[in-house]
Every structure is written in structure tokens, then in C-alpha cells.
Amino acid sequence: MVIIMRAGAAESSIQEVIRAIEYNGLSGKVMEGEFQTIIGVIGDREKMCCLNVESLEGVEKAVSISKSYKLVSREYHPQPTVIDIGGIKIGDGNLVAIAGPCAVESKEQIMQAADIVKSGGAQFLRGGAYKPRTSPYSFQGLEELGLKYLAEAGERTGLKIVSEVTEVENVNKVAEYVDVLQIGARNMQNFRLLKEVGRQNKPVLLKRGISATIDEWLNAAEYIMSEGNERIILCERGIRSYEEYTRNTLDLSAVAAVKHLSHLPIIVDPSHGTGKWRMVKPMAFAAVAAGADGLMMEMHPDPAKALSDGPQSLTPEHYRDIMDGVSRLAAFLQESGLAIRDIG
Amino acid sequence: MVIIMRAGAAESSIQEVIRAIEYNGLSGKVMEGEFQTIIGVIGDREKMCCLNVESLEGVEKAVSISKSYKLVSREYHPQPTVIDIGGIKIGDGNLVAIAGPCAVESKEQIMQAADIVKSGGAQFLRGGAYKPRTSPYSFQGLEELGLKYLAEAGERTGLKIVSEVTEVENVNKVAEYVDVLQIGARNMQNFRLLKEVGRQNKPVLLKRGISATIDEWLNAAEYIMSEGNERIILCERGIRSYEEYTRNTLDLSAVAAVKHLSHLPIIVDPSHGTGKWRMVKPMAFAAVAAGADGLMMEMHPDPAKALSDGPQSLTPEHYRDIMDGVSRLAAFLQESGLAIRDIG
Amino acid sequence: MVIIMRAGAAESSIQEVIRAIEYNGLSGKVMEGEFQTIIGVIGDREKMCCLNVESLEGVEKAVSISKSYKLVSREYHPQPTVIDIGGIKIGDGNLVAIAGPCAVESKEQIMQAADIVKSGGAQFLRGGAYKPRTSPYSFQGLEELGLKYLAEAGERTGLKIVSEVTEVENVNKVAEYVDVLQIGARNMQNFRLLKEVGRQNKPVLLKRGISATIDEWLNAAEYIMSEGNERIILCERGIRSYEEYTRNTLDLSAVAAVKHLSHLPIIVDPSHGTGKWRMVKPMAFAAVAAGADGLMMEMHPDPAKALSDGPQSLTPEHYRDIMDGVSRLAAFLQESGLAIRDIG
Amino acid sequence: MVIIMRAGAAESSIQEVIRAIEYNGLSGKVMEGEFQTIIGVIGDREKMCCLNVESLEGVEKAVSISKSYKLVSREYHPQPTVIDIGGIKIGDGNLVAIAGPCAVESKEQIMQAADIVKSGGAQFLRGGAYKPRTSPYSFQGLEELGLKYLAEAGERTGLKIVSEVTEVENVNKVAEYVDVLQIGARNMQNFRLLKEVGRQNKPVLLKRGISATIDEWLNAAEYIMSEGNERIILCERGIRSYEEYTRNTLDLSAVAAVKHLSHLPIIVDPSHGTGKWRMVKPMAFAAVAAGADGLMMEMHPDPAKALSDGPQSLTPEHYRDIMDGVSRLAAFLQESGLAIRDIG
Incomplete structure (x- = not known):
């Protein structure tokens, strides 16, 4: 100081x-x-x-001149952390993809979505069973039933499951059904919840808060890690700015910042990050080129009928097209030695 | 739409x-x-x-052109809501004041603070027993012991007690000891917590999220009210902007906006709103003139020794000076008919 | 450093x-x-x-730890600067008011506006002759003709005239007709223009840029003062934030910041600062209570017919009501010793 | 409406x-x-x-529901505009690069820089002769002498020259020496200057204002085009947000937005966009993948001695490494059919 x-x-x-x-x-x-x-x-x-x-x-x-986080810092742990989720590695230089609808709406919908996700090549299925919604009158999720459908879809397809925990009370329940516990943007500073997932034996996907600085975000990760859970994946999902054209402003420089300041892997969510399906492809490509370890995208079998976040959901066709593109781009970057893994 | x-x-x-x-x-x-x-x-x-x-x-x-909240809107309830807390009214045109340290640090500190708060004329004592802190290594609060000290200070001085609830599990415990349940800025969209306080028989002080729009804030209040609790006090506490000189940008226009859009009372926290004790007095005066129903201020018997938020804490002398000023200002506004209660 | x-x-x-x-x-x-x-x-x-x-x-x-401005800093000039404009003083503790339409539209309109401004008690008439507009297809101002009407209105009523200079080429022309040269928000970092008004023998009203930090704003004032013109009035007019309910976020803490960091007087424009006529009164009251040296307000004889910025223009009735209120408030603050002049 | x-x-x-x-x-x-x-x-x-x-x-x-710009909109001109600058095309699917120091400091420096820029493969040399600086005490540029050095460097290397115009008075002078007139972020809404460059027979590089919305930016382009100059290149250079780690927040989604809303080419400046030389490479890669038509980067022969903007300047080694990378990336995207040209 x-x-x-x-x-x-x-x-x-x-x-x-x-x-x-x-x-x-x-x-x-x-x-x-x-x-x-x-x-x-x-x-x-x-x-x-x-x-x-x-x-x-x-x-x-x-x-203040020194960082307030320690365990998540690159100084403390100079090598990039690689997280193994049932054989799928995040942070080892290969691109992973998480896709699926914003919310689990029905068994049929999630099964259909899982098949499409699988066919496009993603390794993870996402879907919200507990939904934090701005208005109390919006659809709030199928809760445990949604988790069951997710687990079933995971079993059938072999996809790993990512779903959000919204409160301390449902952490154990969600952990029973899923492979990765997601902390949403609104809960990034719900410190009690961070500590709770810090005690679980499941990897955590920690979304950046809607107006969180990178420093606050890494401190949130520090909360989780200081409880013992070292398997944390950061997810940039857009920040709030004055610009109204996009729903959020996707801060891709956060990928470079995190790779400089921390050893944790970072993925990017271009769907929430822009709020517009038309922008998902260019921003997914950009994220991969910037060195992101993975992508998270919203895809709905029928976006116009989605119960939440329709405007940013991809159709199955768009999803497959993007997956094809990012796979080829990632392969090129690796083979050509241009992939950015580390910012010293 | x-x-x-x-x-x-x-x-x-x-x-x-x-x-x-x-x-x-x-x-x-x-x-x-x-x-x-x-x-x-x-x-x-x-x-x-x-x-x-x-x-x-x-x-x-x-x-979207219609509002997503209903119960908290002025259209639904055209008259201003007046909240009675053990005989002290908020929203009836008189100014209320809440003061005290950011965190309860010791019995001695809170007792000393309570005496000063009382002597300055505020009706409410504040103090955090559960503290949400950005870094896991910062002081996190005395928890239940802090609540006991607060309750004791309340009994001794007759001050009503305001303290923050940070998670669903401690709502009942906090409610046992305090008169008003505070929802902090970081939890403004912790919807499960909002519902929980919505079921309590205690008034709720709902702080605006650090990057919440007025619309999101009123929707958060709607969550509480839709569970049956109609005694909600909104609190403007500064929003995040690009300006770095102040810790937050105090948005006093929110007072006018809330009085136009809603029937709920609104108070202002110039301490968190600016992060600088030097600015508390001018911003407190401004809030009163803008029509705020009350003020919330941080005061510490010895700010240089405060375990949190020292830079924005008032000394006892500054606190008494401000209380004297705002009381006289509020009295003038009422007597002269210049007080702003309603924005049609 | x-x-x-x-x-x-x-x-x-x-x-x-x-x-x-x-x-x-x-x-x-x-x-x-x-x-x-x-x-x-x-x-x-x-x-x-x-x-x-x-x-x-x-x-x-x-x-960087030391300020990059010098002449405008309080350290350099510890006493508040008082600016005398033909006998009207700004910064001496009395409240001044500037009012008038956004743009000069016709001789009739500006004469009518001047009479109302005068009758309400303001000392300055404002009106744009050169208008910077976001779209090239919007009304751009009457130019020199507008200046002539303004000067005529000033002569008839005794009001001092404030009007905006938008480019170096029209500085001399505007200076011929008006008493105060206004630099608009969009030109706050038009450094060539700042230098030009710095060489004029007329006071300058320097509006804060729409996303300028207080530091940048004071540096802009430094540009003017370093050319020799010491008569600078700062004007807070709202900053750009994520909030969409108001057109800008009026940062009243800037009044306190400027009074701490600088010796220059500062006024507040609640019309542009909020973009909503309903909010002008509460924010004008708040500005006065916070210690502003003056107010700038948009008033149009017939707001619904205004060629620009109608939604934020006051009707003559609202204007007179606000002027009555702020005068009484300012008088009370001075007499009671509560006026904030200085933040040490 | x-x-x-x-x-x-x-x-x-x-x-x-x-x-x-x-x-x-x-x-x-x-x-x-x-x-x-x-x-x-x-x-x-x-x-x-x-x-x-x-x-x-x-x-x-x-x-308001319809756009306020017309000539720059995609509806008006459905095909992408390709700009030819002495045989070098921008907007035709090939990547262009503009590089050089922030400011022209001496003949030796700019000649040295030009050789490095050329050797790395960029087609354009940039360098400021007139510098808009926040503080009046910062280095303000060599003015016409700087333009002469730039022109000489251009002649020697065959590089096209890009330099900023900061005021109406120097437009003709700058136009004599350079190939592309740059409008800096601070002047994006200097409407008089926009009109002036709109009448020149030189292409214009229009940087996005530091807090400009995409709509305001396209309206600024409309000002230029409505005067007859159709050769406009947009340049995203980071926007102001609450994040303090980076100097600005580079908004790469603007590339996609512009390609959806307009027919004009868009390039990206990752140097100003982040303010950190470490981030230039990942953000340059990201911009190319997102579909940008070009890049603008700051490179200084000896960044530690740069008279302005040193922290974001690349060394010659970093510059050549990045140019090598983006060229290979752009070639891959074109050959593989993955290049994003159009967002329908």
C-alpha cells in the first residue's frame, strides 16, 4: 500500500x-x-x-498495490491448471464446448437438445433447472425434475452436465446430478454460496459478475479455492456498459488478463455476452483466437418457443455451423503454433 | 411489447x-x-x-413497453407507503436517519457508537454482524455475537436496529435480534433471499445493486412484496460508473425516479455512495433536498481504527454536525412547503 | 509516480x-x-x-500519484475564485441561474423566453445558435441570426447571455454577441477550441464531457487557464452510465469533488443531467443543497413544439415554481449558516 | 416512433x-x-x-424505432463497401494493417519505425503529428514538421500514411501529406470537423468515441458521407467502462454489429483498446477471427523512450511476431471459407 x-x-x-x-x-x-x-x-x-x-x-x-488474492494467482502457481472432468480436459490447449438451452423446459426438449449438442461435437450439455430471473413472474425453472432430465440426457449421450446452483440449499442436490456446478453472474459475490461450492468435490464454473472487475472475479475464485476446491473454470459472459445495442459488452480482453494474472482456465459465453444470436459466431471465433479454453453457447431446438433468452439462442443449424468452424479454427491454431496459451 | x-x-x-x-x-x-x-x-x-x-x-x-413489476408500482398503489417501525414512521414526510459503524467489532465499540448515534438524533443504529467482503481474507464479522451486541445497544438506547442478512440460513437468526432486515447491494438479485425476507414479519431495507437499473431494483422489491411483505424501504447507495475519484457514483436522480414509479419510501446512503467521508455532508444535504425519506450513514467512534470501510466513516463530530444540518434543512423544507414528496 | x-x-x-x-x-x-x-x-x-x-x-x-493540472488546483489557489460578469458574481456564495431554450428557434420564441426567464429571477439567458447534433438531419441552429436575437433579448431584458461555441472559427463571432462562452460536453476535449477560448476576454462555461472523469475535466480547464483566461465556470451535466431510465446520470458528487480539488465555481444542469423535465426540480434542489454555485435549466415557452430536447424542457410555470423554490432554499442555507462553500 | x-x-x-x-x-x-x-x-x-x-x-x-442514419446503413447499400487507397483495398476480404508510433518524435524515429513497419508486412504507417493530449503539459506533437517526416517515410518505403486531423484548420495541411485522414476518438462528435473531412478527396479513418454508442458512431459517419465522401473506414478502439485493469474495454462485438448495420469496412485498434502491449497479440488475433477488415497497432522502435502511450506500444520484435501470426490466421480463414465478411 x-x-x-x-x-x-x-x-x-x-x-x-x-x-x-x-x-x-x-x-x-x-x-x-x-x-x-x-x-x-x-x-x-x-x-x-x-x-x-x-x-x-x-x-x-x-x-493498494498488491493483489488481494493469492491461491488463484499466477505467482503462486506459475503453470496453467488443467481440469479433468471424467476424462475431458479443460486448460490443456484443446478447445471444449458447452451447449444447450438456457432452461430445461421439458424432457422432450432437453433430450432433443442433447442429441443436437452431441452431434455438433460439444462435450458438455448445459441447461438451467433453477433459474434466477429478474421478474418474479418469469419462468423459474423445473427444479429437481429438470436435474433428472439433464442427468438422463447425460447418460444417454455421454455428455457431461453443467447446471447452475442458485442457493446454498440446493448445492448438494445439484451436485448429485451434474458434473460441473455453475455459479451465475448474479451470484458471483454470494460469498456463502462460493464457500459452499468450495467444499464440494465437483468442478465449478464461475461466471463473471455483470459489473465485476477482473480483480473482484479472481477474489471470488479465491473464496472457492480457499475452501479446498481447486477445480475452477472462469467464464467471461459480458459486462454491463452504456452500449445498448448489445445486451452486454463481451470483454474478450478478460481472456488475456486472466491468462496473465491467474493459472485458471477461462471460457467464453458469446450468447449471454452479446444477447444476439447473430453475434455468437463471430464472437465464438474471436474467443478461440484470443486463447479461450472453451465456449459456452445457448442452443435451443426451437428458439422462437424458448421460455427464456430466446433472442440469443442458436438454432440447431447455426450451432452445428459454429461448432464446425471453431473446431477447424482451433485445430489450425494448435497445428500452426499460433494458439495463445499463456501471457507472460 | x-x-x-x-x-x-x-x-x-x-x-x-x-x-x-x-x-x-x-x-x-x-x-x-x-x-x-x-x-x-x-x-x-x-x-x-x-x-x-x-x-x-x-x-x-x-x-418491451410495459413494466414487469406490478405490486410496487405507483399505478397499483397511488398513495405513498408509510412504514411504521415501533412508532417511527418512514415515508410520512419526516426524515429518518440510520447511523453506525460498517461492522460490529466489539461490544465496547458498538455501545460507544450507539450512544453517539443516539446523541446525534438518529432513530436507527446500523452495524454489520455478517459482512460480505470481496476478499476471503478480510474481516467477515462477529456473526451472532455481533447481533447480540446490537440488540443490547438497542435496548440501552431505544434505537431501532438495522443489520444485514447475507444468506437464507441466517434470516431467522437476524430477524430475532433486529428491527429491520437489510439486503445488501451484492444480494439485490439473490432471489431466494428476497423471497425469504418476503415471508418475514419485519421491514426490509433493500439496497440497490451496484449496477442495477431502477427497473431491476423495483423488480427485486416485487420479489419481496409478492411473498406478502409490504414493508420495503429502498436505499440508493451509489452505482458503478467509469469515474474513479469516488468509490461509486451516487445516483440521486433515483430518488426522483422511485417517487415517480413507485409508492415505496426511499433513503440514501451517502457513505457507500461516495466512499469518501468528506462528501457525506454535501450528499446528505442533497439527498434531503431531493426528497429522500431518510439517510443511512457510516459513523465510527474512531474511523482510523475501523476494521472495514474506514475511508468513508464519519467521526462522531462530523456525524453530529451533519445530523444538525439535515434536521434543520428538513424542518425548513417541511415548514416552507418546499419538501418534495411525490413526483406525478 | x-x-x-x-x-x-x-x-x-x-x-x-x-x-x-x-x-x-x-x-x-x-x-x-x-x-x-x-x-x-x-x-x-x-x-x-x-x-x-x-x-x-x-x-x-x-x-501516477500527482495531479496533472496545476493552475486550477486548490493547492495553487486556496481561495474560491469569484467571477464577475457585468456585476453578477458567480462563486461568492449567492446562487445564480441560467435558463432558456435549448436552441434559438425564432426571434419571437427567444424574446418570449427571455421575458419568462427574467420574470422568474434568473440572471442569464441561454440559447443555442450553433447546435452540435448527433444526426446530420436534425435542426442545427440559426447560427449568427440566432446570436443577434440573443443579444437583442439581452438588451431588452438586461439578462446576460450564454451561448455555445462549437468550433474555433465561430469563437470570435460568438464572443461579439454573448457574455459567456459555453463549451459543450462533446467539445470538452477539443483542445484547440479550449486554447482559443483561453485567449478570449470572456468567461467560459465548461461543461463536463459525457464520459469525462473529474481529472480530465479539470485538465480541460487547465488548457483554458494556461492560455490566460482565469474566468472558468464548471458545469456538471450528467455522465453516461448503464442506467437507461434517465438520459444521463447526474453526478452531484462532482460538486463536492470540484470544491475539494479546485478553486473554480461549479454549476449544475439538471435538464441535460436527467433528460426528464419531471426530475429538474428535485435535482435543482439537490444541487443547491450540495453547494452548487448556480443552476442551468432548459425552459421553452412551449416545450411540445421545441425543435430540440423537448422532453427535458420546463414549461414557464414549472420554471417559475422551481426558481421560487431554489431562491428560498438558497436564502435559508445562507442565513442558517448551512451553505456548503468549501470542502477542505 | x-x-x-x-x-x-x-x-x-x-x-x-x-x-x-x-x-x-x-x-x-x-x-x-x-x-x-x-x-x-x-x-x-x-x-x-x-x-x-x-x-x-x-x-x-x-x-424512437427507426435509425437516424441512412447513407451508411446496409439497407441503403446492401453490398460491403471496398475502399481503394492507391491500390490497397480495405473491405475486400483481405486483411490490412496500419502500424507505427503514437507520435512522430523525430525524423530518425519515424524512418526507423517505417522500416520496421514495412518489414513486418503492414501496408500503412501511422504517426501523430498533431496530438490531442489530456494535459496541456504533455507532448503535443511536431505538427507540420511531423507530417513532412511521415511523407518522407512513406516515399522511401512505399507505405501509405495515416495521420490524425484534430481541427478544421489543419485538415488541408494534413491532407497534403497523408493518404488517410484519421478522426480521433475525442473528435468523433466534432461535427464541423466531420463535415470538413466529408468534403476532402481522401479516405477517412473514423475512430469510435470513447463512450459512443454504435448508433452515434454510425451517425458520425453519416455526417461525413452526407458531405459526399464515401470512403470511410470505421475503427473500434475500446470504450470506457468501469473496469480499471485495461485502459479501455475493447468491444469486439462492434465488428459484428457494424457488419450487420452498415456496409462500411471496420478495423480494430488493440493497442488503444487495451492500453497494454501484452494484450495486443491476443486481441489482434480475436479481431481478425471476428471478421475485422484490418488492424491498427502502436509500435515504437524503443517503447521505453516513447513520448506518449509507451505502455501500449509494441517492440519491433513483438510487432513482427504479431504480423506473422495475423497474416497466417487471415490466410487460413480465407482459404478455409471461415472468414466472416457479412452478418445478415
Whole structure:
């Protein structure tokens, strides 16, 4: 931490700041500049969390310079983490794909979807059984019944299942049926839920919060990992900006940022990330080229009849076309040595 | 809902859209414009949630025009709601104030804080017992012990107690000790938690999510009210913007927006809203002048030693000065007939 | 400036950074932390602008800690600046008001508007003669003819005139007719235009850019002042955020920020700041309570017929009602000693 | 345009709105919904600009549904525009690259840069002679001398020259020396400047404003095209968001949006778009895969000594590596039929 004093701050104010630093078991080094004095704070990162000097006389501001996360950082674990889910690896350089409808609507719908997902080449089937919806009057999901259909679809097709946990109470139930527990954007800072999935023996797909900084997102992953679960996949899914044309602004630079700051694998969801099915293909291609470890896409056997998120769902034809494209693109990148795995 | 067709969309595409509308139990009226055809959708609001036509051929976009919330809307309940909490009224035109430290740190600290809060004239004591923190290594709160201290402070001073619920499991416990259940910004779309507090017999203070639109916020209140709890106080606490000087951007226009769109009372938190204690006074004054029903402010007996959010905590002296100012300002506004209660 | 090295950066990398610092005529002090080394850079602020070390090996990031503006800063000029415009003072604690239509549409319209503005008690008449419009097909202003009408309206009523300059070529022409040169939000970083008005002998009203940080805004004012013109009035007019209910998000905390960081007066435009006439009154009240030195409001004799920005224009009745309210509020604040002039 | 009346609006209010519509030479169709009446407005797009009904009694809001630009829209010109600059084509499916330093600093620097740019395979050399800088104390460019150096570098290497025009007065001068006139982000809504370059016989590179919506950006292009200049290249360069890790948030979905809405070519600037040289490669790859027609990158012979924007400048080695990668990627996409040219 670096503390910047106001121009002309009194010597007594500086001494007061030093006392506060030392009171917290840290030490401070004073550096006098042309215009302002700055004080560097040295010592235990966790003690710095509790150092609040901005309300002291003469302090302009305090700037935190070290990261607040540790286990998920690249410094702590320099090699990329590879996650093995029943033989399918994420983070090893091969592209994985997760596809399926936003919500499980019926047995027929999810079985049909699973067959299409399988035929297109994705390894994972997604589908929401518990749906967090902005309005209480929107469709809220089939709950456990939806999980059963998912599991059945997984058994029939061999696809691994990804589904969202929305609250602590349903974590165990969801974990019974699925292969990967998804934390949705709205729950990225539901810390109790993060801790709960941190104690499960299932990989976690952690979506970025709708207005989360990369730092907050990695701290959310730190919550999970600090409980013991090291199998975390990050998922960029668009952030909220002023632009209204797209539903969210897909931040593909997050792929590069995560690969620089962390060892965890990262995938991209161009469906939620744009909110428009027309944009899924170009953004899926872009994500692969940027070095994403995988893709998550919404596909519905009949998008116009989807009970949620229709405008961003692909038709089966679009889905197969995109899968064909990204597979060939990923293969080319690997063979040509152009694949981006690491940003040093 | 209004559906806008692309320029030159075929008649068959228009018919297909009409079929989708009717399939959902709604009816559509076609209106041909100079450049584009638009289709107005008429019928049950809840059915419209499930109408997804954007992936149909020829559709440019669909614009939702009616609100998705009902019980919290002014149309449904034209008179302002007044909430009575043990004789203290919120929303009746008098200003209420909630003050106290971010977190309960010790019995001594909260007792000392309560005495100061009381002496300054606020009616409510706040203090976090369960703290949602970005980093797992930050101080997380005293939990039930903190609640006990709060309750004791309440008994001694007669102050009503406000404290945050962070998860479904602790709702009952918090409700035992406090007078008002607070939903924090990070949980504004924790729908399960909203439903849970919706079933409690305690008023709820619902903070605006850090990047929530006013529409999403009112929908979150709708979740609570649709479970039967009508005693909801909204709290504007700053939104995330690109500006880095302040921690958040306090959106005081939300006070006017809420008073136009809803019947619920709204208070303002200038401490979290700015992240800087120097700005609390001017923003508290502004909130009162804009018509806020109350204020929520962070005050710590010794801000430099606060275990969380120190930079935005007031000293006891600043707190008393602000309380004196807002009381006189509120009295003037009422007596002079300038107080803004309603935005028609 | 503070340079933060990556954890584990080599000693040779640190030496390389020091060499780059010294090469630029600055000096560096190394401070070794628990995890990371940081290097404080000391010396001439202007030389630091040219120091680019982030692409050097081992550098994580460089954080600028001193302000890049000087003349407009409070440190440079501790007392608030008071600007005298033909006897009307801005920044002396009295509230000033600027009102009028968005655009000058006809002689009749501006004369009628001027009479209403005068009768409501504002000291300044505003009206655009040169209009920057998003679409080339929107009404672009009456140009010089509009200026003539404004000047005539000023003569008749004694109101001072404020009008926008949109390009270097029309600065002299506008300056002939008006009392205050307005720089609009879109031109806040039109540096050539800033320099041009910096050489004029007329006060400048500098609107905040639609996504400008407070730092960038003060730097824009620095451009003007560094050319010699010290009579600058800042105007907060709403920033772009994700919220769609209001046209912009009025950032009233900017009033407090500017009063802390600078000596310049600041006024608030609640009309553009919200885009909704219903919100002008509550936000005008809030601005006054927050310590704004003045208000700028759109008023049109017949808003439904306005050629631009109708939705945010007040009717004459609303305007007079608001002026009555803010005058009484401002008088109360001054008499009671509650007026906020300074944020130390 | 669609006008939404408040629930329960009186019949007389509806009639009043109809009168206002007809007064403007347009016609209105009333559609009664379950909760609200909506009125569709039909007629000339330009007349709608002047229709302001939101301040009328009973009107909730007015929603504009047709685009305000025409010449740049895909409806107007369904085929992609290909721009020929001395034999180099932009928009024909081949990737072009523009590279060079942020600012021209000296003859030696720009000659050295040009040789490297050429050797890496880019077709265009960029370099700023007139620099818009946030602080008046930052380096502002070599002005005409810089243009001369650029032209000389162009002659020696055969590279086409791109340089920024910052004000109307220097358009002719810049046009004398360069092949493409660049409009920077800060000037995207400098409408007078847009019109001026619209009258030049040189192609224009129009950067997206830092907080411009896609709609505003296309309207800015419309300003240029409505003056007769049809050779416009759009350039996505990152938008302002709340994220602080990157300097801007590169919005690659803008590539897809522009290809859907317009016929103009679009290139991407990953250097400004991220502000970090480490991210240029992954984002350049992503842009190409998303279908961008070209790239613009900052490269400096010695980034640590750059007088501006050092942190985002590539070294010559990084530049050549990226050029090698994007060329191979673009070739693969074309040969395999995976290149995205059009989003229908």
C-alpha cells in the first residue's frame, strides 16, 4: 500500500499516519517528493486490509498495490491448471464446448437438445433447472425434475452436465446430478454460496459478475479455492456498459488478463455476452483466437418457443455451423503454433 | 411489447411473427410505417415474458413497453407507503436517519457508537454482524455475537436496529435480534433471499445493486412484496460508473425516479455512495433536498481504527454536525412547503 | 509516480527501471516490500508525463500519484475564485441561474423566453445558435441570426447571455454577441477550441464531457487557464452510465469533488443531467443543497413544439415554481449558516 | 416512433398527442393495450426529429424505432463497401494493417519505425503529428514538421500514411501529406470537423468515441458521407467502462454489429483498446477471427523512450511476431471459407 499525503501536509500528520501503520503491525517508509510526501507500507498483506488511514488529517488517498488474492494467482502457481472432468480436459490447449438451452423446459426438449449438442461435437450439455430471473413472474425453472432430465440426457449421450446452483440449499442436490456446478453472474459475490461450492468435490464454473472487475472475479475464485476446491473454470459472459445495442459488452480482453494474472482456465459465453444470436459466431471465433479454453453457447431446438433468452439462442443449424468452424479454427491454431496459451 | 421488423421484411415473415404471438395467447396489431412495419402485441403481461420472436426471420428487435413489476408500482398503489417501525414512521414526510459503524467489532465499540448515534438524533443504529467482503481474507464479522451486541445497544438506547442478512440460513437468526432486515447491494438479485425476507414479519431495507437499473431494483422489491411483505424501504447507495475519484457514483436522480414509479419510501446512503467521508455532508444535504425519506450513514467512534470501510466513516463530530444540518434543512423544507414528496 | 515491480522481478530489471528514470532527469527510490519491490519516482511533474516504463521487463504497472493540472488546483489557489460578469458574481456564495431554450428557434420564441426567464429571477439567458447534433438531419441552429436575437433579448431584458461555441472559427463571432462562452460536453476535449477560448476576454462555461472523469475535466480547464483566461465556470451535466431510465446520470458528487480539488465555481444542469423535465426540480434542489454555485435549466415557452430536447424542457410555470423554490432554499442555507462553500 | 401513454391516460390527452403529431406533418395510429395505450407515429423520418411529446400530459415516454442514419446503413447499400487507397483495398476480404508510433518524435524515429513497419508486412504507417493530449503539459506533437517526416517515410518505403486531423484548420495541411485522414476518438462528435473531412478527396479513418454508442458512431459517419465522401473506414478502439485493469474495454462485438448495420469496412485498434502491449497479440488475433477488415497497432522502435502511450506500444520484435501470426490466421480463414465478411 502507498499512502499519498496532501501537498503541504504537516509533519505531525505524517507522524500520525506512521503511528497508525505501526499500530497495525506494519511498517512505513517515508519518501519525500517534489510536491507531496508518500509513505510506503510494508508487511503482511492481510493486515493491510484493516489499515484505514484515509480519514486521518492530511491524507489525500491510499493506493493498494498488491493483489488481494493469492491461491488463484499466477505467482503462486506459475503453470496453467488443467481440469479433468471424467476424462475431458479443460486448460490443456484443446478447445471444449458447452451447449444447450438456457432452461430445461421439458424432457422432450432437453433430450432433443442433447442429441443436437452431441452431434455438433460439444462435450458438455448445459441447461438451467433453477433459474434466477429478474421478474418474479418469469419462468423459474423445473427444479429437481429438470436435474433428472439433464442427468438422463447425460447418460444417454455421454455428455457431461453443467447446471447452475442458485442457493446454498440446493448445492448438494445439484451436485448429485451434474458434473460441473455453475455459479451465475448474479451470484458471483454470494460469498456463502462460493464457500459452499468450495467444499464440494465437483468442478465449478464461475461466471463473471455483470459489473465485476477482473480483480473482484479472481477474489471470488479465491473464496472457492480457499475452501479446498481447486477445480475452477472462469467464464467471461459480458459486462454491463452504456452500449445498448448489445445486451452486454463481451470483454474478450478478460481472456488475456486472466491468462496473465491467474493459472485458471477461462471460457467464453458469446450468447449471454452479446444477447444476439447473430453475434455468437463471430464472437465464438474471436474467443478461440484470443486463447479461450472453451465456449459456452445457448442452443435451443426451437428458439422462437424458448421460455427464456430466446433472442440469443442458436438454432440447431447455426450451432452445428459454429461448432464446425471453431473446431477447424482451433485445430489450425494448435497445428500452426499460433494458439495463445499463456501471457507472460 | 412492440416488434420492429427489418426494412423490407417479407409479408410471410410478418405472418410468422403473428402466428408466434397468437400461439402464446396474445394478439398482434400490424402497423405499416414509411420504412418499417411494426407489430404491437396486446394481452397478458406475464405471457409476454415468454414471447421470443427476435430469432424469427425479418425481426429487427422487440421492445418491451410495459413494466414487469406490478405490486410496487405507483399505478397499483397511488398513495405513498408509510412504514411504521415501533412508532417511527418512514415515508410520512419526516426524515429518518440510520447511523453506525460498517461492522460490529466489539461490544465496547458498538455501545460507544450507539450512544453517539443516539446523541446525534438518529432513530436507527446500523452495524454489520455478517459482512460480505470481496476478499476471503478480510474481516467477515462477529456473526451472532455481533447481533447480540446490537440488540443490547438497542435496548440501552431505544434505537431501532438495522443489520444485514447475507444468506437464507441466517434470516431467522437476524430477524430475532433486529428491527429491520437489510439486503445488501451484492444480494439485490439473490432471489431466494428476497423471497425469504418476503415471508418475514419485519421491514426490509433493500439496497440497490451496484449496477442495477431502477427497473431491476423495483423488480427485486416485487420479489419481496409478492411473498406478502409490504414493508420495503429502498436505499440508493451509489452505482458503478467509469469515474474513479469516488468509490461509486451516487445516483440521486433515483430518488426522483422511485417517487415517480413507485409508492415505496426511499433513503440514501451517502457513505457507500461516495466512499469518501468528506462528501457525506454535501450528499446528505442533497439527498434531503431531493426528497429522500431518510439517510443511512457510516459513523465510527474512531474511523482510523475501523476494521472495514474506514475511508468513508464519519467521526462522531462530523456525524453530529451533519445530523444538525439535515434536521434543520428538513424542518425548513417541511415548514416552507418546499419538501418534495411525490413526483406525478 | 510509483512503479510496482512484478513479484520476483530480477535485480537487473530494477536497475534498468532506475536507469530509465534517471535518463528522464528524475530520481528513483527503491522500497522493498514483502512481496514486491516498488520504486518511487521523484522530480518534475512534467518530466513524468514522458516516463514510460510499463513495457520494461519486470514492471507490473506504474501508478501516477500527482495531479496533472496545476493552475486550477486548490493547492495553487486556496481561495474560491469569484467571477464577475457585468456585476453578477458567480462563486461568492449567492446562487445564480441560467435558463432558456435549448436552441434559438425564432426571434419571437427567444424574446418570449427571455421575458419568462427574467420574470422568474434568473440572471442569464441561454440559447443555442450553433447546435452540435448527433444526426446530420436534425435542426442545427440559426447560427449568427440566432446570436443577434440573443443579444437583442439581452438588451431588452438586461439578462446576460450564454451561448455555445462549437468550433474555433465561430469563437470570435460568438464572443461579439454573448457574455459567456459555453463549451459543450462533446467539445470538452477539443483542445484547440479550449486554447482559443483561453485567449478570449470572456468567461467560459465548461461543461463536463459525457464520459469525462473529474481529472480530465479539470485538465480541460487547465488548457483554458494556461492560455490566460482565469474566468472558468464548471458545469456538471450528467455522465453516461448503464442506467437507461434517465438520459444521463447526474453526478452531484462532482460538486463536492470540484470544491475539494479546485478553486473554480461549479454549476449544475439538471435538464441535460436527467433528460426528464419531471426530475429538474428535485435535482435543482439537490444541487443547491450540495453547494452548487448556480443552476442551468432548459425552459421553452412551449416545450411540445421545441425543435430540440423537448422532453427535458420546463414549461414557464414549472420554471417559475422551481426558481421560487431554489431562491428560498438558497436564502435559508445562507442565513442558517448551512451553505456548503468549501470542502477542505 | 412509438409513444407510450401512462396507464389511465385520459382520452383528451391522447387527442392532444395526436394533434401534436399531425401538427408536425405526421400521422398517428392509436393502439389500445391491456394496460396502456400506445400511439405509432408514421411519416417522414426527419420530421420525427422535431416531435417532442414527452412533456405533454399523460405521456410516459416516446421510443424512437427507426435509425437516424441512412447513407451508411446496409439497407441503403446492401453490398460491403471496398475502399481503394492507391491500390490497397480495405473491405475486400483481405486483411490490412496500419502500424507505427503514437507520435512522430523525430525524423530518425519515424524512418526507423517505417522500416520496421514495412518489414513486418503492414501496408500503412501511422504517426501523430498533431496530438490531442489530456494535459496541456504533455507532448503535443511536431505538427507540420511531423507530417513532412511521415511523407518522407512513406516515399522511401512505399507505405501509405495515416495521420490524425484534430481541427478544421489543419485538415488541408494534413491532407497534403497523408493518404488517410484519421478522426480521433475525442473528435468523433466534432461535427464541423466531420463535415470538413466529408468534403476532402481522401479516405477517412473514423475512430469510435470513447463512450459512443454504435448508433452515434454510425451517425458520425453519416455526417461525413452526407458531405459526399464515401470512403470511410470505421475503427473500434475500446470504450470506457468501469473496469480499471485495461485502459479501455475493447468491444469486439462492434465488428459484428457494424457488419450487420452498415456496409462500411471496420478495423480494430488493440493497442488503444487495451492500453497494454501484452494484450495486443491476443486481441489482434480475436479481431481478425471476428471478421475485422484490418488492424491498427502502436509500435515504437524503443517503447521505453516513447513520448506518449509507451505502455501500449509494441517492440519491433513483438510487432513482427504479431504480423506473422495475423497474416497466417487471415490466410487460413480465407482459404478455409471461415472468414466472416457479412452478418445478415
